[in-house]
Amino acid sequence: MQLKDVSVLITGGGSGLGAATARAMAAKGAKVAVIDMNKDGAEAVAKEIGGLALVGDVSEEAPVREAIAKAEAAHGTVRVLVNCAGIGNAGKTVGKNGAYSLADYTRVIKVNLIGTFNCIRLVAERMQGAPTIGEERGVIINTASVAAYDGQIGQAAYSSSKGGIVGMTLPVARDLASLNIRVMTIAPGLFLTPLLKGLPQEAQDSLGKQVPHPARLGDPSEYGALAVHIVENPMLNGEVIRLDGAIRMAPR
Secondary structure (H helix, E strand, C coil), X not given: CCCCCCEEEEECCCCHHHHHHHHHHHHCCCEEEEEECCHHHHHHHHHHHCCEEEECCCCCHHHHHHHHHHHHHHHCCEEEEEECCCCCCCCCCEECCEECCHHHHHHHHHHHHHHHHHHHHHHHHHHCCCCCECCXXXXXXXXXXXXXXXXXXXXXXXXXXXXXXXXXXXHHHHHHHCCCEEEEEEEXXXXXXXXXXXXXXXXXXXXXXXXXXXXXXXXXXXXXHHHHHHHHCCCCCCCEEEECCCCCCCCC
């Protein structure tokens, strides 16, 4: 599918990987709507790319339905969904203060995993009624993490949520194949997102040196470039691509 004049919805589009993807797809001529809990971030990105800013919680049905309706009113039926919204919360299963908070674990699962599936199901429901473009109706791209495979100490909640996204990729792709909708997942390694930008430069450099090659943190634009390629390459379906410079995370 070519992106020119295609309606795109990007969750977590107010910063980091989502914002970079919004820029990359807008540069290809796509009509981009970004949804984020951070209203200022969403508006800044939308203003930069000439897109639409939306605010909402991806793990709840009503705000996602509302966001889809607004995106479609502005740009037409959503043909590309990129799920970048997510949160992290580190903590050992049992630590100095006792057992890990079940509420914290549930929150990470709800936003990262349930939020991703919520957006998939509601956007795919809309895609199914649209005419095909060539041989497909739409493309869905999810964001997992290398933590799905190499979860470190204190990442039980985050790794569980990202492992769930990896696990749903093939069955959801099979579910939606009859509707001519492709489903892919990207599993990024260490990227220079707002979370890592808050670290001292020395810490950033140290993390970058853990990557075999290139020995640096990933740039969000590299995620955006892969997302664009996935949309444009019709044989990519039902797979998870590690985008990580060959890193394999150590326990700490």
